[in-house]
Amino acid sequence: MSSITTNEKVSRRDFLSIGAIVGAISAFALSIFGLMKFPMPGLFPDVSSIFKIGKVEDFPVDSSKIISDRNVMVSRDAEGIYAISLVCTHLGCIVAPSESGYKCPCHGSVYDVLGNVLGGPAPKGLNWFEVSLSPTGKLLVDASKTVKAGTKFAV
Amino acid sequence: MAKDAIEIFIENLKKLPLLFKQSLIRHDKPTSDRAKSQTVFSNIFLHIHSTRVHRYTLKPTFTFGLGIMAASSFMILCITGVILMVYYKPSVALAYDSIKDIQFIVPGGKFIRNLHRLATNIMIISVMLHMGRVFYTAAYKGERAFNWVLGVGLYIVTILLSFTGYLLPWDQLAYWAVTIGANIAASPREITDALGITSLFDIGGLTRTMILGSESIGQEALTRFYFIHIMVLPILLILLLSPHLWRVRKDGGLAKPENITEEDLVNTPKDSYSDKVFINAAPEKTYNLMCMVKGTSPAVGKGPENTVSSWPYLFTAEVGIFIFTLAICCLYALFVDAPLKEMANPMVPENPAKAPWYFLGVQELVSYSAFMGGVGIPTIVLIGLGLVPYLDREKQQLGRWFDDETGLLVATKSAIFSAVTCIGTLIFLVAFGWLRNWFPHIPQLIIIVLNPGTVLLTAVILWSIHIMKTFQSTRLAAISLFTCFIVFFLILTYFAVYHRGPNWAFYWWPSMWPIH
Numbered sequence: 001m002s003s004i005t006t007n008e009k010v011s012r013r014d015f016l017s018i019g020a021i022v023g024a025i026s027a028f029a030l031s032i033f034g035l036m037k038f039p040m041p042g043l044f045p046d047v048s049s050i051f052k053i054g055k056v057e058d059f060p061v062d063s064s065k066i067i068s069d070r071n072v073m074v075s076r077d078a079e080g081i082y083a084i085s086l087v088c089t090h091l092g093c094i095v096a097p098s099e100s101g102y103k104c105p106c107h108g109s110v111y112d113v114l115g116n117v118l119g120g121p122a123p124k125g126l127n128w129f130e131v132s133l134s135p136t137g138k139l140l141v142d143a144s145k146t147v148k149a150g151t152k153f154a155v
Numbered sequence: 156m157a158k159d160a161i162e163i164f165i166e167n168l169k170k171l172p173l174l175f176k177q178s179l180i181r182h183d184k185p186t187s188d189r190a191k192s193q194t195v196f197s198n199i200f201l202h203i204h205s206t207r208v209h210r211y212t213l214k215p216t217f218t219f220g221l222g223i224m225a226a227s228s229f230m231i232l233c234i235t236g237v238i239l240m241v242y243y244k245p246s247v248a249l250a251y252d253s254i255k256d257i258q259f260i261v262p263g264g265k266f267i268r269n270l271h272r273l274a275t276n277i278m279i280i281s282v283m284l285h286m287g288r289v290f291y292t293a294a295y296k297g298e299r300a301f302n303w304v305l306g307v308g309l310y311i312v313t314i315l316l317s318f319t320g321y322l323l324p325w326d327q328l329a330y331w332a333v334t335i336g337a338n339i340a341a342s343p344r345e346i347t348d349a350l351g352i353t354s355l356f357d358i359g360g361l362t363r364t365m366i367l368g369s370e371s372i373g374q375e376a377l378t379r380f381y382f383i384h385i386m387v388l389p390i391l392l393i394l395l396l397s398p399h400l401w402r403v404r405k406d407g408g409l410a411k412p413e414n415i416t417e418e419d420l421v422n423t424p425k426d427s428y429s430d431k432v433f434i435n436a437a438p439e440k441t442y443n444l445m446c447m448v449k450g451t452s453p454a455v456g457k458g459p460e461n462t463v464s465s466w467p468y469l470f471t472a473e474v475g476i477f478i479f480t481l482a483i484c485c486l487y488a489l490f491v492d493a494p495l496k497e498m499a500n501p502m503v504p505e506n507p508a509k510a511p512w513y514f515l516g517v518q519e520l521v522s523y524s525a526f527m528g529g530v531g532i533p534t535i536v537l538i539g540l541g542l543v544p545y546l547d548r549e550k551q552q553l554g555r556w557f558d559d560e561t562g563l564l565v566a567t568k569s570a571i572f573s574a575v576t577c578i579g580t581l582i583f584l585v586a587f588g589w590l591r592n593w594f595p596h597i598p599q600l601i602i603i604v605l606n607p608g609t610v611l612l613t614a615v616i617l618w619s620i621h622i623m624k625t626f627q628s629t630r631l632a633a634i635s636l637f638t639c640f641i642v643f644f645l646i647l648t649y650f651a652v653y654h655r656g657p658n659w660a661f662y663w664w665p666s667m668w669p670i671h
């Protein structure tokens with residue numbers, strides 16, 4: 001053979017094979033990477049996270065009401081209206097109102113009436129959702145927007 | 156004079172059954188030694204066995220047939236599963252009713268469904284026990300290391316099969332068990348929340364969305380669980396099981412001791428070759444594939460002494476175990492019905508919402524910290540299990556339960572140690588509570604690091620290091636660690652099954668649960 005290949009560390013044939021293999025593997029890896037987006041829903045099939053809960057008059061001061069199909073407790077005190085999620089921050093069971101506030105049936109997390117953790121495995125307090133007023137005068141709760149605990153919607 | 160074609164044709168027609176049989180089975184009846192061997196190696200399904208097996212490995216008290224039992228229950232599950240698919244409808248609106256139809260209307264439906272549920276339990280129990288037998292007989296060493304890793308993979312797939320199947324009835328049990336499971340997948344949020352980086356990097360939430368196909372459990376989740384349960388995982392299991400069994404064969408059969416005595420072999424079958432000892436004429440079969448690969452097979456240099464023909468001894472044992480497994484499942488299925496609660500109700504959780512028994516140990520850990528109990532500790536344990544054969548490479552006698560008296564002693568001591576620590580921790584927990592009860596504002600990160608689960612984990616790690624130092628042996632350290640984990644698993648499972656009631660509170664007995 002000619003002298004071109006003699007002092008090469010990698011022969012031309014090996015170089016080309018390695019190149020082909022690397023090319024094939026990277027093409028494969030990239031397409032897998034692209035496919036990983038496949039199981040990620042582009043649009044969530046869930047019902048809208050914003051829902052109407054009624055008029056301001058439906059919530060007299062110092063009352064509270066469970067919106068059961070949304071698992072939210074809506075209360076009103078002198079400072080305003082606020083919505084607390086009833087979904088336990090531990091592993092997602094629905095907490096039930098109790099003497100001291102809320103209790104979770106699944107692993108025994110205990111919360112006070114404002115959703116602060118008193119005991120059990122919950123890593124943080126219950127979520128507070130944003131409350132707003134729609135132009136038609138209905139109160140709206142947005143379960144996709146959590147607000148700082150203690151944020152009340154003044155009416 | 157040559158026969159004419161018509162005559163030949165008629166002759167062929169007459170001989171048809173015989174010709175067909177000869178083309179199907181191309182050897183004599185398995186009465187001679189030669190034909191017995193041919194039976195094994197000329198059949199694709201049987202040839203995964205070697206033609207002769209060692210008498211030691213046929214001893215019922217050696218393997219207890221647990222691997223075969225696991226495989227048998229998997230077969231039962233595949234068949235009953237396919238039958239259930241005839242009526243099951245994987246849709247949120249119809250799933251529950253279709254299961255109800257199967258349970259109460261379809262002729263034989265209840266029996267098949269019971270069988271499927273029960274075989275799941277048998278499979279899980281036998282896989283766990285099989286892992287225990289392989290571990291305590293040190294059969295994971297040397298060339299078998301990777302087969303142990305395949306085994307850990309099989310264990311994980313078995314557990315996932317059961318978990319995905321649990322959602323399908325769409326009843327209250329299913330819905331809430333899967334809610335909890337999906338949120339365990341999301342629990343790395345505990346860490347990212349504590350570090351305040353969830354909005355940038357929400358790995359927990361991402362995993363959950365991938366599993367559920369949505370933010371909450373609905374049709375997307377059911378569809379995913381359904382096809383994963385009926386397609387992905389069974390295929391994966393078969394893909395793992397094939398090399399698992401293949402390797403047992405390639406490693407020269409099950410791991411057995413070198414110093415086998417007559418005493419070891421009482422009550423094991425024997426045939427005409429079993430007693431023959433070959434001094435020089437050991438099989439010389441060497442690999443010589445296409446003159447390219449050379450090597451020796453594990454049988455080289457070993458005579459047939461103390462082996463018996465696989466046909467019929469091994470096969471009767473295997474078929475016997477299959478029938479035994481099927482018999483327990485059938486008997487149970489006649490008397491015990493698979494549970495079916497009310498239809499799933501996303502507004503009211505079951506109270507207590509308990510996972511199936513084999514997850515309850517983890518559920519107890521999860522009630523200390525979702526991340527540590529549901530992700531952290533299981534991951535550590537599974538990785539640890541997988542690494543056992545690489546970290547313990549001590550040369551030793553294989554194939555004897557607990558190796559010797561020292562092994563048994565260490566196992567017993569470890570069982571006592573772990574039982575005492577575990578029960579002690581649980582008593583402390585029930586009597587005095589844990590950090591959050593004393594300091595309500597304690598940061599979550601401290602609880603993730605310091606909870607009853609991590610305390611127990613640390614205790615056994617220290618204990619097995621102590622054993623490693625005292626006995627200067629990695630094998631004994633492995634025995635102590637493995638034993639401790641089994642005991643923890645048993646005690647935590649028992650505790651969660653019987654002593655956890657509504658609100659996951661402690662009760663002495665389920666009959667004392669408040670009525671609500």
Ligand code: HEM
Binds near residue numbers: 221306403
């Ligand atoms: C679906 C689950 C499984 C099935 C169907 C299965 C099946 C089998 C069978 C039939 C054998 C032959 C010997 C015997 O019965 O003991 C075997 C051997 C073995 N299994 Fe499994 N197995 C499973 C899971 C596991 C697990 C979870 C482990 C451990 C982590 C494991 C590790 C091993 C090892 C290392 C051997 C070789 C033992 C030896 O050569 O002595 N297997 N398996």
Ligand code: FES
Binds near residue numbers: 089
């Ligand atoms: S889900 Fe509420 S305590 Fe576990």
